[in-house]
Amino acid sequence: MTITIPSAPALRLGFIGGAISSAVGYTHWVASQLDDRWRLVSGCFSRDPATSAETGRTWHLPPDNVYSDWKDYVAQEKNNLDAVAVLTPTPDHVDIVCALLEAGIPVICEGLDNFSHCESMLRLCYAREK
Secondary structure, eight states, X not given: OOOOOOOOOOEEEEEEEOOTTSHHHHHHHHHHHSSSSEEEEEEEOOSSHHHHHHHHXXXXXXXXXXXXXXXXXXXXXXXXXXXEEEXXXXXXXXXHHHHHHHTTOOEEETTOOSHHHHHHHHHHXXXXXX
């Protein structure tokens, strides 16, 4: 007996942070490519436009899908993403994660290594809405 698993289109993934010069960016890019379930389609890899552009070129992204301001990125790409991986330093996570959740974008975020940290971040997001 052969079991066939129906193929689904790859999910559209974005990165905030994780420029080519960072180990975390390269690691997540490689991991996202392992099973063809994710496709990196855009990102704001660095606040430095040249670094962000270099990262986009390295990962074969169209220049129009590469940003150097994460707020612009979220505003412009929110309808083109299935999830965003937040790869910035942990102190930057709250503002970014809250903005992504407010835009209705699912978030992949390390540094939320325990439930209490994640719950605290969600409470901060909720409090900001009030």
